[in-house]
Amino acid sequence: MSTDHYTLSSGEIHREPLSAGTRAPEFTLPTTPDQTVSLSDFHGQPVVLAFYPADWSPTCGDQLSLYNQLLPEFQAHGAQLLGVSVDGVWCHRAFEEDRNIHFPLLADFEPKGAIAKAYGVYRDDVGTSERALFVIDAGGIIQWSYVSPVGINPGADGILRELEALSTTVELEEGR
Amino acid sequence: MSGDPTRSAVSQLVVPVTEDDHQQGPDDAPVTLVEYGDYQCSYCGQAYPLIKDVQEQFGDDLRFVFRNFPLTSIHEYAQHAAEAAEAAGGQGEEEFWSMHDLLYENQDALDDESLITYAEQLGLDPERFRSDFASHAFEDRIHEQFVGGARSGVNGTPTFYINGERYDGSWSPSPLSTAIQRVLSSSR
Known part of the structure; x- marks a missing residue:
């Protein structure tokens, strides 16, 4: 994969999660029945990409509800949070309404899991993505990635730590 | 920044x-158990009596701290x-824990009216409670x-x-007490 291209060539598949220093593969995915979101829409600001296996997690205080409540903290760092699963847009809409989710959930639905595969976090055996986090800097480079053990909600400590580090770097650069 | 995906x-x-925390048990207890909890969460409600059990089991070897994490x-x-x-808690440490216990014992009735009734039941200064409650005096602390x-x-x-490390195991009594015992043994 060339380091400067910004579109996902069809069928690009990574078996291992993309690591820090890699350019984040571009994508355009539906977020509602009539809207799409592209990674490049957020060029110039950090992006937190949260892959999760499925809507309707039965746990109390699940990962997405937690992130939803932490949106002001992410926004304080100028970051945009995007959730991604293989569920379709109607499923996302019902889930968002039920849980009062206020950030975009993207449907990696057709071709199924293509973006999860591009980021190296697709699980062939179960047909969903891993529970994986990517913090992408304002220039589109992955600064941190993390794959949570199956069944363990990763929380937000890693994300907040990376966003703090990115903010510090920006301040240092601006201070020069 | 980290390198490989971790x-x-x-x-x-x-x-x-x-000392700003609400805590039960001695300051110098060898093991400190910190809970981040939500009074409406049914899992926290299930954990509530189990914490009482481990507190009884470990006595002065255990300090228990409760912090808010309302979802x-x-x-x-x-x-x-x-x-x-x-x-x-603004009226005293004992008052905090009495309210904490009462809330977990009455998770099905946590509306404002019930909360004020609980304050009365506990003999708190009613005016001060109402004023702190109405003005959201503790909102920032909770946030x-x-x-x-x-x-x-x-x-x-x-x-x-448990002593600063997240406990990812089951919080049913025996795994939790085994984990506490392990930390306690290694601290001696």
Whole structure:
């Protein structure tokens, strides 16, 4: 994969999660029945990409509800949070309404899991993505990635730590 | 910044326990168990008697600290319940724990009216309680605890830390007490 291209060539598949220093593969995915979101829409600001296996997690205080409540903290760092699963847009809409989710959930639905595969976090055996986090800097480079053990909600400590580090770097650069 | 994608070490408590915390048990206990909890969360409700059990089991070897982590987007009463507990805490440490216990014993009735009734039941200064409760006097404290918890890797409620390390095991009594025992043994 060339380091400067910004579109996902069809069928690009990574078996291992993309690591820090890699350019984040571009994508355009539906977020509602009539809207799409592209990674490049957020060029110039950090992006937190949260892959999760499925809507309707039965746990109390699940990962997405937690992130939803932490949106002001992410926004304080100028970051945009995007959730991604293989569920379709109607499923996302019902889930968002039920849980009062206020950030975009993207449907990696057709071709199924293509973006999860591009980021190296697709699980062939179960047909969903891993529970994986990517913090992408304002220039589109992955600064941190993390794959949570199956069944363990990763929380937000890693994300907040990376966003703090990115903010510090920006301040240092601006201070020069 | 980290290099390879990590399946990183266990999350650590980044906000140390201080005298500002609500705590039961001695300051110098060899093991400190910190809970980030939500008064409306049914899992926290299930954990509540189990914590009492481990407190009884370990006695003065265990210090228990409770911090707020109200998941307000899914639990409509959690925030006010936390504010009620903190408002009680404003009147004394014992008052805090009495309210904490009462809330977990009455998770099906956490509306404002019930919260005020509990304050009366506990013999709190009613005017002070109402005023602190109405003015959201403890909102900032609760928010700080929530953010501190998130930065420490709280990933749902309840989340426990044993001597600063997130406990990812089951919080049924025997695994939790085994984990506490292990830390206790290694501290001696």
